[in-house]
Amino acid sequence: MSAVTTETATETAAVPAAEPVLEASGVVMRFGGLTAVGGVDLTVRQGEIVGLIGPNGAGKTTFFNCLTGLYVPTEGTVKYKGTVLPPKPHLVTQAGIARTFQNIRLFANMTALENVLVGRHTRTKEGLFSAILRGPGYRRAEAESRERARELLEFCGLGAKADHLARNLPYGEQRKLEIARALASDPGLLLLDEPTAGMNPQETRAAEELVFAIRDLGIAVLVIEHDMKFIFNLCDRTAVLVQGRKIVEGDRETVQNDERVVTAYLGAPLEGTTAAQEDGQ
Amino acid sequence: MTESTTHETSPVLPLPANLALGAAVGGGVLAAASAAMSWTWTPAFPGDLTYYGSPAGLQWLALVGGALTALLALAAHGLKGLRWLSPSGSRNGVLFAALGTFAVCWYAVVAIAVELDGLVNLDPGGWLAAVGSLLAVLGALGLPLDRRRTVRHPELHWGLYAALAVSAVLRVGFGQGWALDAVPPGIRPIFTENLWFFVVLPAAIALFRLWRLLDGRLRIGRIERPLPAARALPGWAEILVVTAVFAVGLGVVEFGVSTEYGELFVGFLLLTAFATAALLASGAVGRLRELTARHRAVTTGAAFAAAGAFPFTQSSETYVLIGTNILIFATVALGLNVVVGLAGLLDLGYVAFLGVGAYAAALVSGSKFSVFRDLHLPFPVAVLIGAAAALVFGVVIGAPTLRLRGDYLAIVTLGFGEIFRIAMNNLDGTSGPSLTNGPNGIAAIPDVSLFGFDFGEAHDFGALHLGKNGNYLLLMLVATAVVVTVFARVANSRIGRAWVAIREDETAAEAMGINGFRVKLIAFALGATLAGLAGAVQAHVSGAVSPDQYLFSSPTPPNSAFLLAAVILGGMGTISGPLVGAALLFLIPAKLEFLQSYQLLAFGVALILLMRFRPEGLIAGRRQQLEFHDVQLPAQAAPADDVPTKAGA
Numbered sequence: 001m002s003a004v005t006t007e008t009a010t011e012t013a014a015v016p017a018a019e020p021v022l023e024a025s026g027v028v029m030r031f032g033g034l035t036a037v038g039g040v041d042l043t044v045r046q047g048e049i050v051g052l053i054g055p056n057g058a059g060k061t062t063f064f065n066c067l068t069g070l071y072v073p074t075e076g077t078v079k080y081k082g083t084v085l086p087p088k089p090h091l092v093t094q095a096g097i098a099r100t101f102q103n104i105r106l107f108a109n110m111t112a113l114e115n116v117l118v119g120r121h122t123r124t125k126e127g128l129f130s131a132i133l134r135g136p137g138y139r140r141a142e143a144e145s146r147e148r149a150r151e152l153l154e155f156c157g158l159g160a161k162a163d164h165l166a167r168n169l170p171y172g173e174q175r176k177l178e179i180a181r182a183l184a185s186d187p188g189l190l191l192l193d194e195p196t197a198g199m200n201p202q203e204t205r206a207a208e209e210l211v212f213a214i215r216d217l218g219i220a221v222l223v224i225e226h227d228m229k230f231i232f233n234l235c236d237r238t239a240v241l242v243q244g245r246k247i248v249e250g251d252r253e254t255v256q257n258d259e260r261v262v263t264a265y266l267g268a269p270l271e272g273t274t275a276a277q278e279d280g281q
Numbered sequence: 282m283t284e285s286t287t288h289e290t291s292p293v294l295p296l297p298a299n300l301a302l303g304a305a306v307g308g309g310v311l312a313a314a315s316a317a318m319s320w321t322w323t324p325a326f327p328g329d330l331t332y333y334g335s336p337a338g339l340q341w342l343a344l345v346g347g348a349l350t351a352l353l354a355l356a357a358h359g360l361k362g363l364r365w366l367s368p369s370g371s372r373n374g375v376l377f378a379a380l381g382t383f384a385v386c387w388y389a390v391v392a393i394a395v396e397l398d399g400l401v402n403l404d405p406g407g408w409l410a411a412v413g414s415l416l417a418v419l420g421a422l423g424l425p426l427d428r429r430r431t432v433r434h435p436e437l438h439w440g441l442y443a444a445l446a447v448s449a450v451l452r453v454g455f456g457q458g459w460a461l462d463a464v465p466p467g468i469r470p471i472f473t474e475n476l477w478f479f480v481v482l483p484a485a486i487a488l489f490r491l492w493r494l495l496d497g498r499l500r501i502g503r504i505e506r507p508l509p510a511a512r513a514l515p516g517w518a519e520i521l522v523v524t525a526v527f528a529v530g531l532g533v534v535e536f537g538v539s540t541e542y543g544e545l546f547v548g549f550l551l552l553t554a555f556a557t558a559a560l561l562a563s564g565a566v567g568r569l570r571e572l573t574a575r576h577r578a579v580t581t582g583a584a585f586a587a588a589g590a591f592p593f594t595q596s597s598e599t600y601v602l603i604g605t606n607i608l609i610f611a612t613v614a615l616g617l618n619v620v621v622g623l624a625g626l627l628d629l630g631y632v633a634f635l636g637v638g639a640y641a642a643a644l645v646s647g648s649k650f651s652v653f654r655d656l657h658l659p660f661p662v663a664v665l666i667g668a669a670a671a672l673v674f675g676v677v678i679g680a681p682t683l684r685l686r687g688d689y690l691a692i693v694t695l696g697f698g699e700i701f702r703i704a705m706n707n708l709d710g711t712s713g714p715s716l717t718n719g720p721n722g723i724a725a726i727p728d729v730s731l732f733g734f735d736f737g738e739a740h741d742f743g744a745l746h747l748g749k750n751g752n753y754l755l756l757m758l759v760a761t762a763v764v765v766t767v768f769a770r771v772a773n774s775r776i777g778r779a780w781v782a783i784r785e786d787e788t789a790a791e792a793m794g795i796n797g798f799r800v801k802l803i804a805f806a807l808g809a810t811l812a813g814l815a816g817a818v819q820a821h822v823s824g825a826v827s828p829d830q831y832l833f834s835s836p837t838p839p840n841s842a843f844l845l846a847a848v849i850l851g852g853m854g855t856i857s858g859p860l861v862g863a864a865l866l867f868l869i870p871a872k873l874e875f876l877q878s879y880q881l882l883a884f885g886v887a888l889i890l891l892m893r894f895r896p897e898g899l900i901a902g903r904r905q906q907l908e909f910h911d912v913q914l915p916a917q918a919a920p921a922d923d924v925p926t927k928a929g930a
């Protein structure tokens with residue numbers, strides 16, 4: 001489908017690329033004295049799969065929360081397709097950003113199908129009265145929603161599990177269900193927070209295929225992962241977050257050959273350049 | 282076949298198989314037959330059990346229980362033509378039915394002996410009932426029952442034994458007076474007048490211990506068996522079965538409502554509880570559920586028809602009034618279930634919305650105690666005004682509070698409930714503006730008249746007689762139908778799913794694009810509106826409104842505490858749950874006068890026990906069952922959450 005563009009951070013501005021979907025600039029998130037995210041810029045373009053990596057506690061999830069309105073960033077702006085996002089989670093989803101959670105947050109006591117139907121919420125309008133009156137319009141919309149939800153379950157490989165309670169699904173399938181639920185809001189950008197955590201190698205392979213398939217639907221993907229193989233197989237571009245700062249961004253070689261990344265992952269202190277220390281003063 | 286690592290099928294008593302079966306069937310038959318004999322020689326015992334050949338009161342229960350035991354025993358044995366009664370083939374149903382019969386018969390016999398002073402008062406019938414039901418239990422214990430393999434025997438905490446000993450000593454001490462010296466004189470009456478506590482507490486501990494011992498011996502468990510495929514019946518026959526079941530249900534409920542004395546009601550409760558357990562174990566209930574799920578419309582129709590037929594079966598207006606009050610209570614409880622069960626919002630002042638609706642409707646009803654006494658709006662308009670007033674209050678209360686997460690709503694609604702009552706008391710023209718006539722309330726609300734049908738008059742339709750209370754019962758039934766319809770439709774819609782999602786995980790729900798505040802406000806306002814609607818009808822049914830009808834907690838339902846209890850007890854998020862819960866919570870205090878002063882205590886204990894053993898409530902939807910017990914049910918095509926299985930009255 002879309003040509004896989006490999007571009008380094010420095011080239012980004014030079015190459016005439018696809019429309020940006022997400023533009024985060026100078027996002028800062030402080031919790032009291034702790035700066036969890038210290039001024040991160042990130043752009044995701046149409047048709048891209050972008051990776052976000054970094055050691056534990058680097059601020060990746062916090063950054064996601066800032067993008068999706070769960071946290072209101074202390075500083076900085078987030079734009080989706082050129083418009084600044086309102087700091088309310090449901091409005092962000094409405095605008096077109098959907099997400100999954102690192103610690104699975106399904107509606108445990110709803111069936112898989114119902115979970116996906118909840119994901120359709122922003123794309124349907126039927127209110128209280130049409131639900132009570134059950135006119136033909138309502139029936140049609142409800143049938144369409146169910147149809148679409150079943151398609152999405154099928155797409156994520158959960159076709160047979162529609163009527164199972166989410167809590168009774170195996171771990172890997174719960175992660176897939178989170179993706180199906182997120183896709184139900186017809187997003188332009190999908191944020192995946194560690195989608196393969198706890199998966200075995202086969203499941204991880206399947207998840208890779210799924211992410212490619214999602215990209216092929218024209219949905220840009222921003223994915224957090226600790227599994228480097230997964231990230232480098234998948235991503236056109238990867239940003240590395242260490243202690244709230246983006247230290248490198250670029251393709252596989254750029255990231256892998258950067259010695260700051262290596263030191264960060266080996267746990268050696270980044271002498272002098274530590275983001276949290278600078279901000280903490 | 283049904284053996285597993287955790288469960289086995291084995292008899293508790295090592296009896297020869299045929300002997301056990303014979304004892305169970307024979308015991309059941311004997312107990313049933315005893316109903317045709319005299320149990321006691323004197324009519325002094327309530328219900329007059331002295332006649333040969335015509336069962337009365339408790340004897341009917343013995344008849345039903347005994348027959349059920351014998352039939353279940355034969356059905357579980359595989360007798361041709363009876364398999365439908367015991368599709369699972371589990372023998373536990375036989376044991377439960379026998380225990381129910383035993384409980385009823387022995388309760389009656391002991392009550393006769395105690396109330397009339399001595400066993401000499403027992404006639405042969407009474408002896409036969411006692412012996413027969415005991416025989417049935419022994420026989421059932423000899424059948425291959427579903428049992429757990431493991432015995433959990435955690436030792437009772439020593440503190441419990443200590444409490445037992447201390448309270449026994451205190452009982453003696455306070456009785457003889459010497460322990461009183463340790464108590465300041467001012468609070469001595471607290472102890473001397475509540476000596477029962479020092480008896481009940483050790484008794485409860487001893488019973489608990491006894492139960493543990495017994496449970497260790499019996500190890501009764503439950504093996505989930507897939508029901509064999511039902512013999513295919515033509516559609517009309519299935520519908521006939523559903524209808525027949527509801528007719529039987531109507532008979533059962535009618536029997537319960539029209540019990541005339543406490544002993545009979547206790548017996549009734551015992552038998553219904555055990556019989557329900559028995560039919561659940563035998564799989565008959567499961568079979569019925571399949572049927573009702575297939576014929577949803579027929580089921581709902583049959584349930585309402587049964588409730589509607591109730592006033593025609595009653596000769597006494599008082600029992601019809603009880604039915605009407607149960608319906609009011611149940612309808613309001615179902616409205617509360619939208620707020621609590623679906624959206625997970627804790628509303629502690631729900632009854633105030635009922636009051637708002639009732640007062641609003643009463644004010645425009647043309648009552649001469651209303652400040653707008655010249656205003657007599659037609660009933661449907663009054664109902665709409667009641668609902669609208671409650672809606673306004675719901676939005677006013679909900680809009681500021683629902684923005685916050687956490688328990689603020691519970692506190693605010695609790696406060697609103699109190700403010701409502703106090704305000705209604707004070708808007709009497711002296712303490713405040715004149716609106717509600719203060720503590721006297723608005724009485725003499727004129728009877729409803731719709732399309733020339735005067736609800737205040739008795740009507741005869743051919744052979745059928747419908748009294749005033751009957752008219753209102755039917756009117757209330759319409760309100761119930763409205764609420765049931767709204768609940769059923771909304772629960773399974775986009776907005777209903779959003780409520781459940783919010784209840785499950787508000788953060789995730791918002792991340793899925795749900796505006797939490799908006800959706801919660803809709804739930805809260807809908808709940809308030811339904812309460813207002815019910816309140817407006819209730820004002821016309823009871824003919825008067827006064828502040829003391831709408832309290833947080835009082836000995837008589839509906840009040841906020843009882844409403845919440847009805848929802849939780851019955852089953853959150855289901856339709857039939859709150860209806861059944863409300864019926865029980867209304868009937869038990871109404872029928873058992875001796876409970877009156879300990880009612881709240883009894884409810885507390887009942888709720889604790891229920892939450893311990895059946896946290897999903899008496900009637901659980903599929904979802905609730907899965908939520909609280911880690912069983913894996915086979916997936917079903919249709920969401921069978923909200924099949925109403927029994928009408929409220």
Ligand SMILES: Nc1ncnc2c1ncn2[C@@H]1O[C@H](COP(=O)(O)OP(=O)(O)OP(=O)(O)O)[C@@H](O)[C@H]1O
Nearest residue numbers: 031034036054055056057058059060061062063102
């Ligand atoms: N709500 C909060 N209040 C205070 N501190 C927080 C909050 N959320 C996150 N933090 C802190 O921010 C830092 C970044 O956390 P975050 O969860 O974003 O890390 P992460 O990169 O996602 O790590 P992991 O790979 O383990 O998921 C951590 O030190 C964490 O303790």
Ligand SMILES: [Mg+2]
Nearest residue numbers: 060061062102
């Ligand atoms: Mg994280």
